[in-house]
Amino acid sequence: MRFWRLLAVFWMVAATLLTTAAGVDAHGRSGASTTARSSTARSSTRRSISRAKPRYLSSRRTTRPHVTSRRWSKGGRVRPMYRLVRRRATTSYQSGFSPQQVQSAYSLGGGLDGSGITIAIVTAYDDPTAARDFDVFSTQFGLPTIAGGCGCFTKVNQTGGTTYPRADATWALEASLDIEWAHALAPGARILLVEGNSDDFSVIVRAEDYATSHAQVVSNSWGEAEFSGESAYDYHFNKPVAITVAAGDTGTPAEYPSASPYVISVGGTTLTLQGASSGGSCDGGCFYGGERAWSGSGGGASAYERQPAYQSGLCSASMCHGKRGTPDVAWLGDTSQGVAIYDSTKYAGSAGWWDAGGTSVGAPSIAALIALIDQAFGKQVSNRLDSRFFYSLYRASGSGGGAFHDITAGSNGKKCCAAAQGYDLASGLGSPIGTAWLNGG
Numbered sequence: 524m525r526f527w528r529l530l531a532v533f534w535m536v537a538a539t540l541l542t543t544a545a546g547v548d549a550h551g552r553s554g555a556s557t558t559a560r561s562s563t564a565r566s567s568t569r570r571s572i573s574r575a576k577p578r579y580l581s582s583r584r585t586t587r588p589h590v591t592s593r594r595w596s597k598g599g600r601v602r603p604m605y606r607l608v609r610r611r612a613t614t615s616y617q618s619g620f621s622p623q624q625v626q627s628a629y630s631l632g633g634g635l636d637g638s639g640i641t642i643a644i645v646t647a648y649d650d651p652t653a654a655r656d657f658d659v660f661s662t663q664f665g666l667p668t669i670a671g672g673c674g675c676f677t678k679v680n681q682t683g684g685t686t687y688p689r690a691d692a693t694w695a696l697e698a699s700l701d702i703e704w705a706h707a708l709a710p711g712a713r714i715l716l717v718e719g720n721s722d723d724f725s726v727i728v729r730a731e732d733y734a735t736s737h738a739q740v741v742s743n744s745w746g747e748a749e750f751s752g753e754s755a756y757d758y759h760f761n762k763p764v765a766i767t768v769a770a771g772d773t774g775t776p777a778e779y780p781s782a783s784p785y786v787i788s789v790g791g792t793t794l795t796l797q798g799a800s801s802g803g804s805c806d807g808g809c810f811y812g813g814e815r816a817w818s819g820s821g822g823g824a825s826a827y828e829r830q831p832a833y834q835s836g837l838c839s840a841s842m843c844h845g846k847r848g849t850p851d852v853a854w855l856g857d858t859s860q861g862v863a864i865y866d867s868t869k870y871a872g873s874a875g876w877w878d879a880g881g882t883s884v885g886a887p888s889i890a891a892l893i894a895l896i897d898q899a900f901g902k903q904v905s906n907r908l909d910s911r912f913f914y915s916l917y918r919a920s921g922s923g924g925g926a927f928h929d930i931t932a933g934s935n936g937k938k939c940c941a942a943a944q945g946y947d948l949a950s951g952l953g954s955p956i957g958t959a960w961l962n963g964g
Contacts, residue, residue, distance in 0.1 A: 599724045601647070601745045603697035604769035605883035606819075608861040612875035619863030619878035620796070620855065621803025622664050622707035625888070628796050628811050628855070631957040637709030637894035643738035644705060644714065644887060645730050647722040647745070648691035650698035652867045653678055657714075660703040660865040664803070666710045675706065678716040681730035683737070688720045692870040699866040700879050701744055701887040708891035711898075728759045735762040739903050742890035743786075744769040744883035746778040749826050753779045757828075760785040765904045765912075767890045769882035770850040771821020772858075774936030775948070777849045782825035787893075787913065788849040789885035790950055791820035791856020792930060803863065816933030816942040816949035817857040821882060822850050823940055823948050833911040837946040842939070852913060853930060853950040854885030892955060899961050916960065917952050926960065927953035 608619070626632055650656075657676050658668045667673035680687055702714050715738055719730035727745065734741045741764055760766050760783045768786040771778040781788040795812035798805055828847035830838060838848035855862070861878030868874060893904050896912070904912045920926035922945060930950035934941035940948040 599747060599750070600722045601724055601727055601747045602722070603646070603694060603883060604744045604746065604772050604821075604886070605697055605700055605879045605881040606772055606858040607696070608858055608878035608880060610871070610873075612866070612870075612873040612877050614875050616663050616803065616863055616865075616876050619803075619861045619876075620794075621863055622666070622704075623805055624796055624799050624803060624809050625855070625862065626708065626957075627805050627809035628794060629892075629955055629957045630811070631708060631892065631895070631961075633958065633961055635895040635898050635961060637712030637891065637898055639711075640709070640740065640894040640897045641713045641715055641738040642705045642709065642887070642890050642894050643734035643741045644698065644701040644716050645719065645727065645734050645741060645743050645745075646694055646698045646701065646716065647719045647727055647730075648689060648694040649687040649718050650678075650695035650716070650866075650868060651687075651690045652695070653698055653702060653716055656699050656865050656867055657702055657706065659867070660699075660863075661706065663863075663865070664707065666706060675710070675712065676702065676714045676716070678718065679733070681717060681719045681726070681733055683733055688718055690868065692868050694722070695868040696864070696866050696870055696877065696879070697744055697883060699868075700862075700864045700883055701742055703864055704862060704884060705742060705887040705891045705894075708888055709894040712891065712894045728756065731759050735759075735764050735766065739764055739897055740890045740893045741766045742887040743767065743780065744886045746771060746781055746821075749777060749779045749782055751827065753782070753827055756780070757783050757785055763903070765890070765893045767886045767893070769821070769886040772819050772856075772881040772883075774819055774821065775823040775940045777823040777825045777847075778821050781821060781849050782828050782847055784828055784831035784847050787889060788821075788851045788951070789882055789889050790822050790850030790853040790935070791817040791880070791882045791885060792853045792950060792954060793817050793857040793933065794855040794860065811928070814853070814855070814928060814930050814950075814954055816853070816930055816935055816940075816947075818933065818935055819858065819881070820850070820853070820856055820935045820949065822935045822951075823937070824848050833914040834946075837914070837917075837952075838948075842948060848946070848948055848951075850882075850951040852885075852889060852927075852952055853954045854882075854888050855954075856880055856882050856884050889955075892957065892960060895957075895961055913952060920959065926956055928956060929953045
């Protein structure tokens with residue numbers, strides 16, 4: 524009997540070995556099927572990781588490795604570039620910089636309002652309450668309203684139609700921030716919200732294509748890590764219109780499409796505003812009190828894009844190593860401060876008045892300033908690489924004197940990217956002095 528038991532054990536072991544060699548697991552699945560499932564799981568994990576959401580606590584910053592590149596597959600997702608100062612919204616305006624305060628800080632106005640210019644805002648998914656929120660914000664700050672017949676806001680999908688994508692609360696906040704602040708600083712301009720069907724990169728650039736063919740200025744507050752081959756997508760931004768892109772909200776390194784040489788990359792700062800009063804007013808007169816590079820601002824030399832001619836002599840070989848430097852210009856963005864926005868699409872169970880920061884503030888704000896410049900000069904700011912308005916203005920004004928606030932303090936997280944005199948990888952050329960820009964230097 525012992526012999527037969529040993530023989531039975533032998534045949535069981537042999538059968539197991541043969542089954543394994545044939546690629547079948549203990550549940551009758553083939554090895555190829557198991558490998559495919561494992562690969563699918565890993566792919567799903569990568570997609571969920573890449574689909575990053577904004578961080579909303581200004582006192583806690585999510586860190587990440589010093590990534591220099593990432594291969595962006597067709598399924599790569601982009602993320603919005605804002606962070607909320609508070610977890611909960613309020614039912615009435617309580618805090619956050621107001622349009623009046625920001626206009627005072629950067630010397631904007633002068634009778635210009637962007638009339639005759641269209642500013643396109645590119646986002647992902649639908650903001651179902653965009654028009655209503657636009658009017659609540661505008662009423663609070665004495666701006667033209669849709670209800671009042673301003674004709675200053677239109678929403679379309681990525682092909683210009685009115686069948687909108689599904690709603691998404693995270694992106695609705697981004698849309699509210701962008702349309703409200705473009706309107707706040709250029710109240711006479713027409714705001715065109717173009718909603719991509721999703722946050723997939725290959726989808727949102729279709730919205731970009733529509734926007735660049737229907738506006739003089741386009742604002743983008745989204746992006747992701749750089750990737751090998753990104754320059755092949757630069758044609759989406761090589762258009763005869765001005766295109767602003769938020770530089771990022773997690774510090775260095777550079778991100779895409781901020782790193783494209785065809786866009787205006789906008790970094791973030793910590794702003795000191797003198798004379799500001801509660802309730803968003805400037806009762807005694809507000810004025811600029813200085814800026815520091817914000818630690819969360821995106822920036823750095825691109826890993827892939829070559830240095831464009833307009834940065835020659837400004838971004839040195841030791842700083843940029845022959846690559847495209849970001850950002851180009853800076854604007855307030857520190858999430859411990861934030862600007863006021865209104866959004867009634869519930870986010871995390873809350874809706875109403877929020878304070879938001881990040882370089883998402885700068886992209887639509889600089890876009891609005893460009894609309895004022897277009898109006899002032901009666902022509903579009905060029906997007907050509909050999910005649911960049913900001914860099915020409917910087918050189919014409921004697922290395923920025925009188926046209927830019929030269930930001931020389933702070934950094935965005937790395938030794939490479941500390942603010943310094945002249946161009947740097949934390950604040951670019953500096954932040955604008957609006958009167959000089961509107962007068963051409």
